[in-house]
Amino acid sequence: MGDDLFMTEFETSLVVLIAGLVIVFAVLFLLIGIIKGYGSIILAVMKSREAKRQEKKEKATAAAHAAAKSEAAPAPVPAAPAAVSEPAQDGIPGDVIAAIAAAVDFMYGAGTHVVTGVKRVTPNRSAWASAGMIESTRPF
Amino acid sequence: MEILNELVNTLVQIFTTSGFATATWENYVMIAVSCVLLYLAIHKQFEPLLLLPIAFGMLLVNLYPNIMAQPSTELQTVADYIAEHGAANTNYAITVMDGVQYYNVPTTGGLFWYLYQGVKLGIYPPLIFLGVGAMTDFGPLIANPKSFILGAAAQLGIFITFIGAILLNFTTKQAGAIGIIGGADGPTAIFVTTRLAPELLGPIAVAAYSYMALVPIIQPPIMKALTTKKERMVVMTQLRPVSKLEKIIFPIIVTVIISLLLPDAASLVGMLMLGNLMKEAGVVDRIAKTAQNELMNIITIFLGTTVGATATGTVFLTPQTLGIVFLGLFAFCGGTAGGVLMGKLMCKLSGGKINPLIGSAGVSAVPMAARVSQKVGQAENPANFLLMHAMGPNVAGVIGSAVAAGVLISVLQ
Numbered sequence: 001m002g003d004d005l006f007m008t009e010f011e012t013s014l015v016v017l018i019a020g021l022v023i024v025f026a027v028l029f030l031l032i033g034i035i036k037g038y039g040s041i042i043l044a045v046m047k048s049r050e051a052k053r054q055e056k057k058e059k060a061t062a063a064a065h066a067a068a069k070s071e072a073a074p075a076p077v078p079a080a081p082a083a084v085s086e087p088a089q090d091g092i093p094g095d096v097i098a099a100i101a102a103a104v105d106f107m108y109g110a111g112t113h114v115v116t117g118v119k120r121v122t123p124n125r126s127a128w129a130s131a132g133m134i135e136s137t138r139p140f
Numbered sequence: 141m142e143i144l145n146e147l148v149n150t151l152v153q154i155f156t157t158s159g160f161a162t163a164t165w166e167n168y169v170m171i172a173v174s175c176v177l178l179y180l181a182i183h184k185q186f187e188p189l190l191l192l193p194i195a196f197g198m199l200l201v202n203l204y205p206n207i208m209a210q211p212s213t214e215l216q217t218v219a220d221y222i223a224e225h226g227a228a229n230t231n232y233a234i235t236v237m238d239g240v241q242y243y244n245v246p247t248t249g250g251l252f253w254y255l256y257q258g259v260k261l262g263i264y265p266p267l268i269f270l271g272v273g274a275m276t277d278f279g280p281l282i283a284n285p286k287s288f289i290l291g292a293a294a295q296l297g298i299f300i301t302f303i304g305a306i307l308l309n310f311t312t313k314q315a316g317a318i319g320i321i322g323g324a325d326g327p328t329a330i331f332v333t334t335r336l337a338p339e340l341l342g343p344i345a346v347a348a349y350s351y352m353a354l355v356p357i358i359q360p361p362i363m364k365a366l367t368t369k370k371e372r373m374v375v376m377t378q379l380r381p382v383s384k385l386e387k388i389i390f391p392i393i394v395t396v397i398i399s400l401l402l403p404d405a406a407s408l409v410g411m412l413m414l415g416n417l418m419k420e421a422g423v424v425d426r427i428a429k430t431a432q433n434e435l436m437n438i439i440t441i442f443l444g445t446t447v448g449a450t451a452t453g454t455v456f457l458t459p460q461t462l463g464i465v466f467l468g469l470f471a472f473c474g475g476t477a478g479g480v481l482m483g484k485l486m487c488k489l490s491g492g493k494i495n496p497l498i499g500s501a502g503v504s505a506v507p508m509a510a511r512v513s514q515k516v517g518q519a520e521n522p523a524n525f526l527l528m529h530a531m532g533p534n535v536a537g538v539i540g541s542a543v544a545a546g547v548l549i550s551v552l553q
Contacts, residue, residue: 012306016547016548017299019547020547020548023547024295024540025289025292027398028289028540029292031539032285035282038389042389
């Protein structure tokens with residue numbers, strides 16, 4: 001009787017071993033498939049978006065060059081080097097102005113704008129106070 | 141003279157109720173064990189965040205067992221009670237014995253008994269998973285989903301130990317709860333044990349958390365024994381960057397899939413993924429920070445001390461508990477070996493592009509197991525950085541052990 005019970009339990013344990021491993025592997029393989037699937041979809045979408053953005057940028061650059069040529073006047077583009085050539089503006093060192101102009105260039109695309117000046121703005125509150133305010137007023 | 145007698149009586153009474161008179165040899169053995177664990181936590185710094193509260197809980201309960209005492213009721217004659225406290229506000233139930241009326245006066249339990257209810261009712265494990273999720277970066281796993289295979293292979297120890305426990309005459313439910321120690325995931329072990337074999341909760345929890353803390357000691361010999369020097373020196377290529385959108389979608393998809401397939405794992409995996417979604421979404425930073433820090437730390441303190449407090453000498457030093465501790469170690473070693481062997485197989489199949497050492501990180505113990513892979517790999521090749529590669533199987537192991545837990549609960553319950 002005791003042996004029968006032991007054999008039943010042993011059989012159950014073999015079933016648990018096989019079923020357990022099969023299910024764990026099956027579920028995780030399913031997750032691998034899904035992650036790979038949506039990963040490749042997202043990558044493809046992002047690549048096509050990037051390509052479109054690049055295309056737009058190139059078009060804008062070409063248009064700016066064409067406009068500059070038609071006016072037949074020396075264009076002030078690119079702005080960043082012009083700003084760098086200034087020794088200082090509003091007490092701001094030239095390299096800081098160059099960095100700001102480069103950041104603007106990066107954000108809006110090269111050749112689409114002209115940086116005519118950089119002005120120092122006095123903040124109403126300190127950086128720490130601003131960080132604190134943002135942290136405690138951000139909604140749930 | 142009478143004052144002197146009173147004084148002596150008082151001193152004798154204090155001594156007879158003190159630990160010196162009530163503690164047994166088992167308590168002293170467990171006090172020694174707790175001191176060794178405290179040494180490992182403080183001096184050797186083996187996962188002190190886990191080991192220190194566990195060891196101190198163990199120390200405290202063996203010095204003062206009533207700290208885990210559950211609340212009860214005490215019978216006190218109505219006359220005595222009124223003489224001591226007055227008749228006002230006495231609405232206790234009355235029991236009559238031999239014509240004498242007794243109040244059923246409730247007594248409060250020990251501090252740890254109340255804190256332990258979070259373990260007993262399975263509340264802490266999902267909350268710990270919430271914090272773990274909020275701290276985990278699933279990027280390496282998303283970048284290399286094959287890591288899931290290592291996470292699955294490292295669950296081998298769970299199922300093999302299940303058979304071992306049956307052979308040692310544990311019931312099937314008890315065997316399932318013991319086997320889950322091999323997942324090297326304390327919260328999952330507690331969660332499964334509360335459902336399958338609550339009577340073994342103390343020893344299993346202590347074994348699971350102790351082995352998690354001792355990962356740096358247990359794993360390296362197995363890793364070295366199963367791999368060649370050449371395999372340990374394999375340098376893996378850098379993982380691709382993962383977009384924010386992929387990271388946001390991941391917890392939602394995993395929750396949906398696992399909750400539909402294995403509802404018993406839903407509370408663990410669901411909380412893990414909720415924490416991760418809070419982190420990755422970037423719109424609930426305050427909640428994510430709370431889950432990562434305050435909540436996680438509070439639950440760790442409660443869980444650690446109360447799990448340690450289940451290890452009283454009389455309960456712990458029994459053949460059954462020692463059997464559980466031994467089987468737990470076997471399960472843990474089996475899981476490590478399963479992960480490393482699968483890593484070797486993947487190394488062969490990939491033409492030597494995968495370092496098999498990352499397989500050992502497939503046991504959950506995050507991030508200790510991944511750190512061990514990094515350390516053992518760097519010992520062979522100082523220019524090798526396996527940490528991020530090992531984090532993939534490591535977090536896959538968390539999901540894998542939760543899935544294994546779901547399987548055990550649904551099959552055995």
